[in-house]
């Protein structure tokens with residue numbers, strides 16, 4: 001099977017296609033055929049060495065969606081052929097992956113693989129931000145950075161669903177349109193860090209109730225993974241939450257996806273299609 005392999009830390013030039021044997025699912029694991037793998041900003045840190053989640057050489061990627069092709073010992077409540085999404089499973093930039101079943105979320109027929117792959121990290125992060133990091137109350141005003149990005153678009157929509165107001169910050173005018181379309185009440189176009197004065201002006205000097213952090217790691221219990229995913233799927237099914245896939249890349253072009261996400265030109269979710 002094909003995977004992406006990083007043999008030395010560095011920039012996108014280190015992202016290379018590699019041929020390796022399919023992994024065998026161990027006890028408590030399922031072997032998955034990946035149909036869409038999500039690109040997250042944290043993957044950049046994995047490649048350049050800022051986050052060392054695994055020793056070199058390694059395969060980046062932490063989320064995706066696909067189909068179960070084999071089950072490891074002791075797994076009896078899932079079936080071969082079932083569709084699943086997954087949250088934080090290392091080595092997701094690949095055609096296949098052996099994943100612990102606790103990280104898997106069975107997908108309803110109404111949720112397409114690409115939608116699920118877009119929701120697992122960024123959707124769950126956004127819902128965690130808006131319900132746990134600072135639980136939005138009706139009338140709260142939130143500042144959302146990179147509001148047209150993957151997390152930003154989800155977070156903006158969820159804050160609005162919960163009755164809050166959003167001031168989005170983006171780095172150019174074309175992104176401002178996308179952030180407004182997601183529901184942002186005000187959008188500040190700025191990339192250098194001088195947005196605070198504009199926030200004060202927009203809030204009559206009062207400021208916002210919350211600015212969501214740009215770097216944040218959270219761990220979900222199995223129960224929270226299932227209930228939060230269910231809520232995201234319900235919102236998508238009812239049309240209240242839109243998933244915006246900005247661009248799809250063949251697995252072999254993963255380096256280009258990293259170049260694009262750091263160029264600040266992308267909007268929405270970037271997906272690798274193996």
Ligand SMILES: NC(=O)c1ccc[n+]([C@@H]2O[C@H](COP(=O)([O-])OP(=O)(O)OC[C@H]3O[C@@H](n4cnc5c(N)ncnc54)[C@H](OP(=O)(O)O)[C@@H]3O)[C@@H](O)[C@H]2O)c1
Nearest residue numbers: 040041121122125146149150151170171214215216262264
């Ligand atoms: N993916 C996750 O699950 C997750 C979890 C926790 C935290 N986060 C954090 O949420 C933020 C967004 O992550 P994401 O995965 O959803 O990706 P994303 O928003 O789709 O990332 C792309 C956007 O990040 C901004 N950006 C890119 N390079 C930048 C730079 N050098 N300096 C400042 N901004 C830059 C750009 O937006 P603008 O040009 O409009 O600023 C760009 O369009 C990241 O800071 C990430 O660490 C993500």
